[in-house]
Amino acid sequence: MTITQALLLALIQGVGELFPVSSLGHTILVPAILHWNRIDRADPGFLAFVVALHLGTALALVVFYRRDWIAIVGALVRSVVRGRIGDDPNEKIGWLLVVGTIPVGILGITFEHPVRLLFGSVAYAAMFLVVNGLIMFWGERMRRRQHEDRHRAYRPLEELTFLESILIGIGQSFALLPGISRSGASMTAGLLFDLDHSAAARYSFLLATPAIGAAGLLEVPKFFEPTPHAMLGFAVLGGLVSGIAAYASVAFLTRYFRSHDLRPFGWYCTAAGCIALVLSWKGVIR
Amino acid sequence: MKALAIVLAVVLVVLAVLSWQGIGDFAPWLGINGHHNVKHPLLFVILAALCLLWARMQAAPRAS
Numbered sequence: 001m002t003i004t005q006a007l008l009l010a011l012i013q014g015v016g017e018l019f020p021v022s023s024l025g026h027t028i029l030v031p032a033i034l035h036w037n038r039i040d041r042a043d044p045g046f047l048a049f050v051v052a053l054h055l056g057t058a059l060a061l062v063v064f065y066r067r068d069w070i071a072i073v074g075a076l077v078r079s080v081v082r083g084r085i086g087d088d089p090n091e092k093i094g095w096l097l098v099v100g101t102i103p104v105g106i107l108g109i110t111f112e113h114p115v116r117l118l119f120g121s122v123a124y125a126a127m128f129l130v131v132n133g134l135i136m137f138w139g140e141r142m143r144r145r146q147h148e149d150r151h152r153a154y155r156p157l158e159e160l161t162f163l164e165s166i167l168i169g170i171g172q173s174f175a176l177l178p179g180i181s182r183s184g185a186s187m188t189a190g191l192l193f194d195l196d197h198s199a200a201a202r203y204s205f206l207l208a209t210p211a212i213g214a215a216g217l218l219e220v221p222k223f224f225e226p227t228p229h230a231m232l233g234f235a236v237l238g239g240l241v242s243g244i245a246a247y248a249s250v251a252f253l254t255r256y257f258r259s260h261d262l263r264p265f266g267w268y269c270t271a272a273g274c275i276a277l278v279l280s281w282k283g284v285i286r
Numbered sequence: 287m288k289a290l291a292i293v294l295a296v297v298l299v300v301l302a303v304l305s306w307q308g309i310g311d312f313a314p315w316l317g318i319n320g321h322h323n324v325k326h327p328l329l330f331v332i333l334a335a336l337c338l339l340w341a342r343m344q345a346a347p348r349a350s
Contacts, residue, residue: 083345098336105332109325218325 001039001046001234005031010238013053014060014245017212018205018253020184020265021272022132028125028178029276032285045231047222052235054216056243061209064250068206072097089158096158096165097206103169104211108176115176123280128179129273135180136266139188143261146194154196157203164193172207179273182208183253187262197257205250288344295337302330 012030016023031039040046062069075090076098085091119128146152160168171189175182183204190200223235279285306327 080339080342083342085343098339102333102336105329109329218328 001049001231003234003237005036005039006049006234006238007241009049010053010056010241011245013238014057014242015249016181017057017208018061018183018246018249020132020136020181020187020262021269022125022129022175022179022181022184024175025125025129025132025179025181028120028122029129029272029285032122033276033279035285043231045234047219048225049231049235049238051216051219051222052239053242054212054219056239056241057246058209058213058216060243060246061205061212061250064247065206065209068202069209072206089156092158093206096160096162096203097210099162100165100169100172100207101210103166104173105214107170107173108211108215112176116178119177122276122285125178126273126276126280128177129269129276130179131273132180132184133266133269133271133273135188136184136262136269139191140261140263140266143191152194154199155194157195157199160193160195160203168193168203168207172204172211181265181269182211184262184265184269191262197261198254201253201257205254288341291337291341291344295334295341298330298334298337302327302334305330 008030009027012026013023016026071090072094075088076094078088079085079091079095085095119125147154168186168189172182172186174180174185183201186204186207187197187200190203191197195203223232276285306324
C-alpha cells in the first residue's frame with residue numbers, strides 16, 4: 001500500500017462512515033475503479049490500518065458530541081442508581097442508545113464475517129449502493145406523506161419508544177451489507193418514526209459511536225500481531241486523517257440536516273451504484 | 287419481569303462460558319467457535335450485564 005492509497009482510504013472511511021453513502025461500499029468500489037489490485041486485505045498490517053481508521057472515526061464522534069455523551073452517561077448512571085428512568089430526557093436517550101445498540105452488537109458479531117464473504121464483491125457493493133439510494137428516497141417520500149400531507153407533528157428524540165429504538169438499531173445493522181449506509185439506514189428509520197432530519201441525524205450519529213468504536217476496539221489485538229513498521233505508520237496517519245475527516249463531516253452534516261433532506265445522497269448513491277454496476281457487468285472493474 | 291431478566295442473565299453467562307470453552311460450537315457456519323473468536327463470549331457477557339441492568343431497573347417502585 002502506498003501513502004496515497006492510505007490517505008484516500010482514510011478519507012473514504014472518515015467521510016463515508018457519516019455521510020449516508022456507505023464507507024464499506026466505497027472501500028470496495030474505489031480501489032476496484034482505481035485498479036488497486038495489490039492491496040492484501042487479509043494482511044495483518046492492513047487490518048491494523050482498518051482498526052485505526054475505525055478508532056479515529058469513533059474518537060471524532062465522541063469529541064464532537066462530548067457534551068451530549070457526558071450528560072447521557074451521567075444520566076444513565078443516575079437512572080441505574082435510582083432503579084428507574086426519571087424525567088431527565090438524557091436518561092431516556094441513554095437507554096434508547098443502549099437498547100438500539102443491541103441489534104448491531106448481536107447481528108454484527110454473528111453475521112459480519114459470513115456477510116463479507118458472501119457480498120464482498122464489486123457487483124454486490126454496487127447493487128446495494130443503488131438499494132441504499134432507493135431506501136433514502138422511500139424514507140423521504142414516507143416522511144413527506146406523514147408530515148406534509150397528513151400534518152403529523154415531529155417528535156423529540158426522547159419520545160421514541162424502546163421498540164422503535166430497536167427497529168432503528170436493526171436498520172443500522174443493514175450497514176453490514178457493503179453499499180448500505182449505516183447513517184442512511186438509521187436516519188431513514190428515524191424519519192419513519194416521526195423524528196425530523198436534525199433529530200434523526202443526531203440519533204444516528206450517537207447510535208453509530210458505540211458500534212464504530214466497538215468495531216475498532218474488538219480488533220485492537222491486531223495491533224500486536226507482527227506488522228511492518230511502515231504499516232504502523234500508515235495506521236497512525238490513517239487514523240488521524242479519518243478522525244479529522246469524520247469530525248468535519250459530522251460538523252457539516254449536523255448543519256446540513258437542519259434545512260436539507262436525504263434526497264441528494266439518494267441521487268448520488270443510485271447514480272454511482274448504477275455506473276459501478278454497468279462497469280462491473282462490462283468487466284471494466286472487478 | 288425481574289425474574290425473567292435474571293434467568294436470561296444466567297443463561298447468557300452459561301452460553302459465554304460454553305462459547306469460551308469452544309463447547310458452544312452450535313453454529314459453525316457463522317464461525318461461532320470459542321477457540322477462534324473471543325467476540326462471542328464477550329457478546330454474551332455484555333448481554334448478561336444488560337439483563338442484570340434491566341432487572342435493576344425493575345427494582346424501584348414506579349413513581350405515581
